[in-house]
Amino acid sequence: KRHLLSAADLSRDDAELVLTTAEELRSLADRPIKKLPALRGRTVVNLFFEDSTRTRISFEAAAKRLSADVINFAAKGSSLSKGESLKDTALTLEAMGADAVVVRHSASGAPHRLANSGWVRSSVVNAGDGTHEHPTQALLDAFTMWRHLGSLDGRRVAIVGDVLHSRVARSNALLLRTLGAEVTLVSPPTLLPVGIESWPVETSYDLDAVLPKADVVMMLRVQRERMHGGFFPTAREYSRRYGLDGRRMATLQDHTIVMHPGPMVRGMEITADVADSDRSVIVEQVTNGVAVRMAVLYLLLGGSQPAVSTEGLSE
Numbered sequence: 001k002r003h004l005l006s007a008a009d010l011s012r013d014d015a016e017l018v019l020t021t022a023e024e025l026r027s028l029a030d031r032p033i034k035k036l037p038a039l040r041g042r043t044v045v046n047l048f049f050e051d052s053t054r055t056r057i058s059f060e061a062a063a064k065r066l067s068a069d070v071i072n073f074a075a076k077g078s079s080l081s082k083g084e085s086l087k088d089t090a091l092t093l094e095a096m097g098a099d100a101v102v103v104r105h106s107a108s109g110a111p112h113r114l115a116n117s118g119w120v121r122s123s124v125v126n127a128g129d130g131t132h133e134h135p136t137q138a139l140l141d142a143f144t145m146w147r148h149l150g151s152l153d154g155r156r157v158a159i160v161g162d163v164l165h166s167r168v169a170r171s172n173a174l175l176l177r178t179l180g181a182e183v184t185l186v187s188p189p190t191l192l193p194v195g196i197e198s199w200p201v202e203t204s205y206d207l208d209a210v211l212p213k214a215d216v217v218m219m220l221r222v223q224r225e226r227m228h229g230g231f232f233p234t235a236r237e238y239s240r241r242y243g244l245d246g247r248r249m250a251t252l253q254d255h256t257i258v259m260h261p262g263p264m265v266r267g268m269e270i271t272a273d274v275a276d277s278d279r280s281v282i283v284e285q286v287t288n289g290v291a292v293r294m295a296v297l298y299l300l301l302g303g304s305q306p307a308v309s310t311e312g313l314s315e
């Protein structure tokens with residue numbers, strides 16, 4: 001495949017190849033020298049029109065660990081403020097010889113436009129588009145679950161919170177279904193999207209009923225910046241009904257893990273004691289994000305050497 005735009009583009013074989021490649025690459029983190037020459041001479045451009053901490057930094061770390069050159073573009077400080085379009089920004093990157101463009105944009109569909117327009121010849125990776133999709137987040141989430149639980153076939157994953165604005169929820173619902181898991185979205189009725197019936201999921205308004213059956217509980221951030229018509233229910237009511245606190249965590253099965261894609265709003269969707277508990281794999285998700293993004297870049301750019309080889313280790 002040339003681009004990664006949607007979790008729906010991945011067959012089960014594709015997704016499992018990313019996970020197994022990421023597992024090989026993750027072992028690098030334990031080695032004194034962390035760099036591989038697999039993408040030497042290639043250029044990866046991080047094109048971020050919307051803020052990011054984890055995704056931008058982990059794509060940069062992933063590309064550098066594969067010895068690619070990295071160009072970071074942030075909308076703030078760029079000529080976008082002078083009225084430059086996505087097309088002209090893309091043509092500029094193409095002129096600089098990008099092999100892969102990792103794009104985050106507030107407009108749903110922007111990475112698809114970039115990939116299908118003919119403006120760039122490079123691979124396009126969706127790093128989060130509006131409220132639509134975030135496929136590499138879903139891959140790193142699946143990788144984290146797989147490392148803890150083994151096969152995801154029949155595993156029950158509860159995704160809890162602001163589904164309406166969540167590209168993470170949509171990409172996870174699609175990918176987890178492909179990998180055989182059963183997803184339940186738990187959300188207030190006002191924070192479920194129109195058309196949810198077509199998603200491969202169950203839905204519930206009752207968090208306390210879902211938690212004891214879940215193998216994974218994934219909490220979502222309440223995205224107040226995308227709520228232009230106010231916030232309903234109130235923050236206090238939201239936390240009471242849909243927040244994960246110590247009392248609710250005590251109803252989980254022993255093996256159940258707690259996830260959050262970040263950034264978290266401690267005290268809103270998750271309490272600090274839960275976020276910092278032994279069940280929480282939130283920091284591990286970030287570590288896994290680097291290995292998964294290395295795997296994605298490596299597989300898309302078709303590195304000419306095996307991803308991991310002891311002889312290939314270099315400074």
Ligand code: CP
Pocket residue numbers: 051052053054055056128137261262263
């Ligand atoms: N999970 C995630 O996409 O985080 P950032 O917005 O910090 O990249």
